[in-house]
Amino acid sequence: MKAAVLTKLGAPLAWQDVTPPAIGTGEVLVDVHSAPILSYANEVFSGARRYLIPTPVIPGCGAIGKVREVGPDATKLKVGDWVFCDPTVRSRDDALMPDITLQGWSARGEGGQMLQRYFRDGTFGEQVRVPTENAVAIGQIDPANASQWCALNTLLIxxxxxxxxxxxxxxxxxxxxxxxxxxxxxxxxxxxxxxxxxxxxxxxxxxxxxxxxxxxxxxxxxxxxxxxxxxxxxxxxxxxxxxxxxxxxxxxxxxxxxxxxxxxxxxxxxxxxxxxxxxxxxxxxxxxxxxxxxxxxxxxxxQWMYDSAAVTGMVRLVHSGLLDLEQFAVTEFSPQDVNEAVAHAASNAGPFKLTALKIK
CATH class of the missing domain: 3.40.50.720 (NAD(P)-binding Rossmann-like Domain)
Structure with missing residues (x-):
């Protein structure tokens, strides 16, 4: 598959061939359709924000896509389902105080960095591997609106x-x-x-x-x-x-x-x-x-980020018509133009402005 790779902090992203991810138990493989580009992505990739992001890495924080493959623990998700790839990955071995990493973006503390070493690569690629609970079904949507649904990234916080x-x-x-x-x-x-x-x-x-x-x-x-x-x-x-x-x-x-x-x-x-x-x-x-x-x-x-159940609640607000994603003005870029997209996101930040990488 192809993906945008950050080889080192300060280097431009390169759209290139990479080894596709393989899933195990407790994971889902998703074909990425659209991935949001956060307004401060240039500061993350340059190192200015001092985020704990290892390189080389496929960055990208969240996405909208379709399920390509599910693991044996998935009981509801099916191949072809539209999902939001929630970047907030939580450890599963401490329900009281789970460690957290933002997949493809940053990590907090030693535990978060341990998670990051496995759930390292993000969504700026044709496929992404996520924990089963992080592939959240959003129901049927028009493929043409996939980038607009990337607004979930901001709305959920x-x-x-x-x-x-x-x-x-x-x-x-x-x-x-x-x-x-x-x-x-x-x-x-x-x-x-x-x-x-x-x-x-x-x-x-x-x-x-x-x-x-x-x-x-x-x-x-x-x-x-x-x-x-x-x-x-x-x-x-x-x-x-x-x-x-x-x-x-x-x-x-x-x-x-x-x-x-x-x-x-x-x-x-x-x-x-x-x-x-x-x-x-x-x-x-x-x-x-x-x-x-x-x-x-x-x-x-x-409060940092959101609880996992919030994604389903937000999807309900959208499908019910109570929250109108049409408020967001979306600018789409092809993956080959990922560096231009990052620059555009930085210079066009503001309320209800969204830059997205249109991969499919």
């Missing part, structure tokens, strides 16, 4: 945070970092789940205006100033009812004070879920007031 906070229909959600890829994905997902209103907090007025145009009166844009106390007050006054929960997706470049301003806008007994990168490049701690957390019964959770 947002959905993971919303499930963590147990967002309920009729609640008011505040999205901190709403003008980025994950923040905008949170908005469309929360509205699909029945949120009464979603407050979109950010500094990019043009994106806030676009979000308002897309989602109407259930979307409440709030332009942030950088003054923490003022921003908290503005957020609280943006709606006539209490804010039940906040999901933070602020990037590493943003100061902790911006995240703090959003979190402190939630009502007593409110919830906050942290999924962004604040503090990863240094700077101040989040420094939330202990008395405020305690006296107001505030719940604060961290």
């Amino acid at each position: 947002a959905y993971g945070g919303l499930l963590k906070m147990n967002l309920q229909a009729g609640e008011c959600l505040l999205v901190s970092g709403a003008t980025g890829n994950f923040g905008s994905a949170t908005i469309i997902t929360a509205l699909a789940m029945g949120a009464r209103s979603v407050i979109a907090a950010g500094r990019n007025q043009a994106v806030l205006d676009d979000l308002k145009g897309r989602f109407g009166n259930r979307l409440v844009p709030v332009k942030l100033t950088g003054d923490s106390e003022r921003d908290t007050d503005t957020i609280k006054k943006s709606v006539a009812w209490p804010i039940d929960a906040v999901l933070d997706f602020l990037p590493p470049s943003v100061e902790a004070a911006v995240a703090r301003a959003a979190i402190m806008a939630v009502r007593p007994y409110g919830r906050a879920v942290l999924m962004g990168g604040v503090g990863m490049l240094g700077g101040d701690d989040l420094a939330l007031p202990y008395p405020w957390i305690m006296r107001n019964n505030i719940s604060i959770h961290g």
